[in-house]
Amino acid sequence: MTTVIAHWSHDNRKRAESILASYPERRSAIMPLLYVASLEHDYVTSDAMRDVAALIGITPVQVQSVASFYTMFKRSRVGDYLVSVCTSISCYLVGADDVLSAVENLVEGGRDDAGEDASISVEHVECLGACGGAPAVQVNYELIEGVTPEKAEALIGWLRATSPEVVLADEMQQLFGGRRSFDWGPSEAEGATRPLPAFGPYGSARECR
Amino acid sequence: MTDKILTVRMDAYPSDSHKLHRYVGTGGYEALRKALTEMSRDEIVEEVKVSNMRGRGGAGFPTGVKWGFLAPSEPRYLVINCDESEPGTFNDRQLTERDPHQLLEGIVISSYALGVNHAFVYIRGEYPKAARRMQSAVEEAYEAGYLGEDILGSGFSLDVTLHLGGGAYICGEETALLNSLEGRRGEPRLKPPFPAIEGLYGKPTIVNNVESISNIPWITVNGGAAYAAIGPERSAGTKMLSISGHVKEPGNYEIVMGMTWRELIYEIGGGIRDDRALKAWIPGGASAPWFVPDEHLDTLVTIEDVAANGSMIGAGAVVVMDETTNVVAAAHRIVRFFAHESCGQCTPCREGTFWLEAVLKRILNGGGRPEDIDLLLSISDNISPGLVWPPAMTTICPLGPSAVSPVTSITRWFRPEIEAMISMREVAVV
Ligand SMILES: Cc1cc2nc3c(=O)[nH]c(=O)nc-3n(C[C@H](O)[C@H](O)[C@H](O)COP(=O)(O)O)c2cc1C
Ligand code: SF4
Ligand code: FES
Numbered sequence: 001m002t003t004v005i006a007h008w009s010h011d012n013r014k015r016a017e018s019i020l021a022s023y024p025e026r027r028s029a030i031m032p033l034l035y036v037a038s039l040e041h042d043y044v045t046s047d048a049m050r051d052v053a054a055l056i057g058i059t060p061v062q063v064q065s066v067a068s069f070y071t072m073f074k075r076s077r078v079g080d081y082l083v084s085v086c087t088s089i090s091c092y093l094v095g096a097d098d099v100l101s102a103v104e105n106l107v108e109g110g111r112d113d114a115g116e117d118a119s120i121s122v123e124h125v126e127c128l129g130a131c132g133g134a135p136a137v138q139v140n141y142e143l144i145e146g147v148t149p150e151k152a153e154a155l156i157g158w159l160r161a162t163s164p165e166v167v168l169a170d171e172m173q174q175l176f177g178g179r180r181s182f183d184w185g186p187s188e189a190e191g192a193t194r195p196l197p198a199f200g201p202y203g204s205a206r207e208c209r
Numbered sequence: 210m211t212d213k214i215l216t217v218r219m220d221a222y223p224s225d226s227h228k229l230h231r232y233v234g235t236g237g238y239e240a241l242r243k244a245l246t247e248m249s250r251d252e253i254v255e256e257v258k259v260s261n262m263r264g265r266g267g268a269g270f271p272t273g274v275k276w277g278f279l280a281p282s283e284p285r286y287l288v289i290n291c292d293e294s295e296p297g298t299f300n301d302r303q304l305t306e307r308d309p310h311q312l313l314e315g316i317v318i319s320s321y322a323l324g325v326n327h328a329f330v331y332i333r334g335e336y337p338k339a340a341r342r343m344q345s346a347v348e349e350a351y352e353a354g355y356l357g358e359d360i361l362g363s364g365f366s367l368d369v370t371l372h373l374g375g376g377a378y379i380c381g382e383e384t385a386l387l388n389s390l391e392g393r394r395g396e397p398r399l400k401p402p403f404p405a406i407e408g409l410y411g412k413p414t415i416v417n418n419v420e421s422i423s424n425i426p427w428i429t430v431n432g433g434a435a436y437a438a439i440g441p442e443r444s445a446g447t448k449m450l451s452i453s454g455h456v457k458e459p460g461n462y463e464i465v466m467g468m469t470w471r472e473l474i475y476e477i478g479g480g481i482r483d484d485r486a487l488k489a490w491i492p493g494g495a496s497a498p499w500f501v502p503d504e505h506l507d508t509l510v511t512i513e514d515v516a517a518n519g520s521m522i523g524a525g526a527v528v529v530m531d532e533t534t535n536v537v538a539a540a541h542r543i544v545r546f547f548a549h550e551s552c553g554q555c556t557p558c559r560e561g562t563f564w565l566e567a568v569l570k571r572i573l574n575g576g577g578r579p580e581d582i583d584l585l586l587s588i589s590d591n592i593s594p595g596l597v598w599p600p601a602m603t604t605i606c607p608l609g610p611s612a613v614s615p616v617t618s619i620t621r622w623f624r625p626e627i628e629a630m631i632s633m634r635e636v637a638v639v
Contacts, residue, residue, distance in 0.1 A: 022370045024284075024327065025410055027392035031375055056392075069394040069552075070375025072334045084335075088296040089495060090453035090528055092542045126378065126546050127296035127495075128335055131453035131526070132460045141337050169338060181451075182303045182461050186224050190341060197337040199373055200344045 005051050012036050015201060016055055026056045030066050034073050035202040039194070043074045074195070079119035081159050081167070082195035083107075084138040085152075087124045090131035095149070099135045100124050102149035106156045120159060121195070132181030140192035142169040146178025166191045212439075214427045214447050215420065216463045219307040227342050229349040232310035238355055240426035244318045245363040248429075253322035257425070259433030261445040266290055266381075266418030267494070267523045269512050273433075278405040279323055280413035287320050287328040288390065288409060288416045291343075292374055292381035294333055296495040296546055297526030300449035300461045301419040305332070305339040308423070309346035313369070315425035317355060320367045323415055328367060331386050333374040343371055378550040382606045383416040385552065396552045397606035418524070420449055440465040444511040448522070452478045454529035455485070464510070471506040474529060486532040489622065493523030495543045496611030498598055499618035519598045520614075536623045537630055540615035541569040547612035558609030561592035565616055577631035582620055589613040 005013060019032045033055055037048035044067050046060070053060040067073040085100040100122075107122045130136035133145025137152060139159070147155070155176040164171075170187035173180070192198035218235055219226040232238070244253055258273030279285060289312070293301040305312060312330075320328050332340045347369050350356040358366045372390055374380050380389045384398035387409050408414020424446060428436050437445045444466040450473070453459045458479030474480070474490065481487050489499045492510075498520040500508070508514050515522050530539060548562035565588055568581055578584075586596070593600045593610035596617050600610030619627060 025391065028372075028390060030392035031389070032373065034375075035373065066392060066394055069396075070334075070377050072374075072376035087542070088546055089491075089539060089542050090297055090459075093454045093528070093530060093534065093539070125335075125376075126549065127294060127298075129293050129299040129302045129333070131297050131299050131528070132451060134453060134459070138335065141335055143338070179459070181299050181459070182307070183219075183223050185219070185227060185307055188338065188341070192337070197334050197340070197373060199337045199340040199371075201371075202373060 005055060008040050008051070012040055019201065020055065027058065029056060030063060031070070032202055034063075034067055035196060038073070038196055039202075042194075043077050072197070078195050079121035080163070080194070081120045081139055082141075083120060083122045083156070083159075084125040084128070084141070085122065086126070086128045086130070086134070086136045088127035088131075090127070091134040091136055094134045096135035098149045099137065099147055099152045102152045103137075103156060106153060120156060130181050133177075133179050139172060140167045140195045141197045142167045142172065142192050144169065144172045144177045145180045147176060148178065151176040151178070166193055212447070212465055213463050215304060215308070215311070215423050215449060216461075218311070219303075226307050227309055227346065229310060229346070229353060232308075232314075233353075236430075237310055237426075238314055240429040241314050241317050241355060242361060244321055244429050245361050245365060250322050250324060253318065253429065256428055256433035257322070260424075260428045260436035261433075261442070262421065262424055262428065262436060263444070263512060264418055265420035265448070265524065266383075267295070267496075267521075269522070272417060272421050275405065275417075276319075276323060276415060278403065279415055280406045282413060283324070284327065285323060285325050285413040286409045286415075287316065287323055287325045288383075288386065288414060289316060289328065289330040289419060289422055290381060290383065290386060290416055291330055291332040291336070291339065291419045292378075292386060293336075293419070293524070294378040294381055295524055295526060296543065297451060297453055297491065297528045298494055298524045299451045299453075300525060302336055302339055303461050304419050304423050304449070305336070306342045309343045310350070311426060312343070312419055312423045313346050313350055314355070315422035316369060317350075317360065317367055318425050318429050319415075319417070319422055321363075321365050325415075326366055326368065328369050329390060329409070330369065330371045331374060331380070331390060332371060333380075334376050337373075340371060340373055347371065377552075378546075379552045379606075379608060382608065385606070386416065387414065394552075396554050397608075399605055441467045441509075441511045441513075443513050444522075448525055450477075450510075450525045450527055452527045452529065454490070454527075455482050455531035455534070456480065456529045457482055466509075466511045468510050469507050470500065470510060473510050473527065474506075478527070478529065481529070481531045483531075487529065488532045488534050489530045489536065489618070491526070491528040493521045494526035495528075495546060496607070496614055497521050497523050498614045499622065501622045516599075521599070535573075536619045537569060537572055537627055540619045541566065541573055543615040544569055544612055547608060551608060551612075555604040555609060557592045558604050558612070561588050561609065562612045564588050565592075565612060569616075572627065572630055575633070577627075579631060581631060582624065582627055585616050586620060589616050
């Protein structure tokens with residue numbers, strides 16, 4: 001049973017097929033397909049969930065029940081740049097709340113659609129697994145460690161001024177970061193093109209450009 | 210004596226420790242060759258048993274013993290837990306980003322030993338770089354014949370699928386993870402049945418942590434006895450500790466257990482920032498009861514010594530708090546995490562974490578009442594009866610009881626400070 005989602009791009013249809021083929025049972029493909037559907041629909045819209053349901057052969061309500069469990073499947077539109085500030089314990093201990101306020105002061109109400117070039121959404125999140133480089137921030141899930149309130153403000157200014165097409169962790173770390181949890185190794189040319197994790201099979205810069 | 214196993218390559222070759230050529234150039238995949246050509250499946254399981262390696266994901270269950278429980282029916286699955294989301298932990302991220310082939314070789318050897326032909330790696334959604342590095346490693350390994358059909362001409366075949374999480378801490382709990390991997394809500398299952406009997410798709414499944422499996426190539430090459438000889442008997446091998454908070458040198462450290470907490474915090478962690486006084490530390494991640502300097506600085510950093518003192522090493526996250534820390538605020542921050550991450554299946558956890566958060570917040574905001582400390586303890590007792598550690602489980606998973614740890618810690622060690630905060634309420638409100 002292969003349902004073709006006719007309005008999806010060729011790349012995303014191929015991606016969906018290979019995802020479905022990676023699991024012994026089709027239902028396992030819900031989460032990765034929700035990421036791919038977010039590429040098509042910008043976020044997890046009702047249409048996105050309907051597409052995923054059709055691909056798997058279950059009802060849209062079943063897909064919705066799964067999607068609503070996970071915070072990364074966004075049910076409403078977020079900005080071009082999703083800025084996630086960790087305020088969990090290790091980051092809290094070294095000033096994460098000040099980083100969050102600095103960013104929130106620049107982006108009213110956590111949302112900013114006014115900018116000509118870039119729209120920015122801000123959220124505070126739980127531990128990003130970067131506690132040794134606290135406070136930690138992600139932009140479209142690409143990490144920056146050792147961020148100060150001043151650097152966080154500069155980051156927002158930079159996103160607005162340059163509207164980077166690809167968000168690169170190494171570049172942002174260089175510009176706005178400080179101490180890291182560990183040596184990251186060589187810098188990477190791959191990053192995020194939208195507020196979704198940039199991971200090859202589900203939306204990397206390498207495949208989506 | 211060997212003092213490092215997992216981080217040797219990444220330290221020596223920072224620029225390309227994640228690439229296949231470097232991995233193979235430094236002896237990589239020789240363990241797999243040895244396993245496939247010289248060892249039977251049972252011999253590998255036996256070496257892992259002999260190694261005494263205890264699972265690194267938090268529960269500390271001996272890996273070889275768990276493997277021995279795997280039911281014989283087919284198919285069987287191996288699932289690697291790279292959901293690492295416990296506040297304070299960041300060592301699986303380093304192992305996955307910096308030495309993905311070490312993990313992958315461990316996966317192939319373990320799969321062979323367990324009779325598994327399809328393994329999964331569940332990576333938290335906020336770790337796209339770890340996922341990319343792992344994906345590249347998987348592609349390189351298929352290309353080179355370390356994955357896929359008839360690996361190294363042995364007749365053994367294995368496929369590996371990476372699965373990205375969706376931002377839910379509870380999916381680190383192994384049965385929630387399996388539900389998530391099946392395309393369901395990440396809600397923990399009642400145990401028994403344990404995954405080794407009925408796991409993924411109801412089939413026998415082993416779930417292991419990234420660090421646990423990254424040790425398998427070394428154990429295969431050097432033997433279980435050599436591993437068991439490292440460090441204290443019941444805390445054998447090396448352990449990755451993530452140190453964060455108010456220390457001068459936060460970071461991941463691969464250590465041999467058995468030193469004191471004083472040595473760990475003041476020598477390895479570099480001491481307290483600005484040379485302030487140490488107030489408390491969490492020895493094993495947000496779930497663990499806290500330690501305090503008057504009682505625990507000379508306690509040993511071993512799984513059993515920490516357990517004997519009413520806490521746990523868990524996944525190895527040490528969070529250090531100096532004298533400036535507002536312990537009520539710190540406890541609130543941790544409880545808030547658990548309240549947010551509760552999956553909601555069990556009433557004591559869902560309601561209890563909500564109320565713990567609310568009461569701590571009230572105290573913080575200057576609205577604390579004299580009866581609030583008792584109230585906190587009574588809510589805690591409803592979630593974790595008797596307030597013992599390890600908890601007397603009345604919930605489906607240990608998340609609920611974990612939320613109680615910071616509360617019992619501050620009421621035990623810092624009660625006068627909370628009382629002062631409550632009695633200052635008029636001052637605070639003005
Ligand atoms: C709430 C909760 C969260 C957990 N999160 C993780 C995790 O992120 N990574 C992990 O390896 N184990 C985690 N565990 C432990 C797993 O349930 C399981 O014991 C472990 O993955 C088994 O691997 P090991 O035997 O190699 O340690 C968690 C457990 C609980 C109760
Ligand atoms: S204890 Fe909490 S997180 Fe665990 S299953 Fe129950 S409600 Fe869910
Ligand atoms: S607490 Fe912020 S990254 Fe872990």
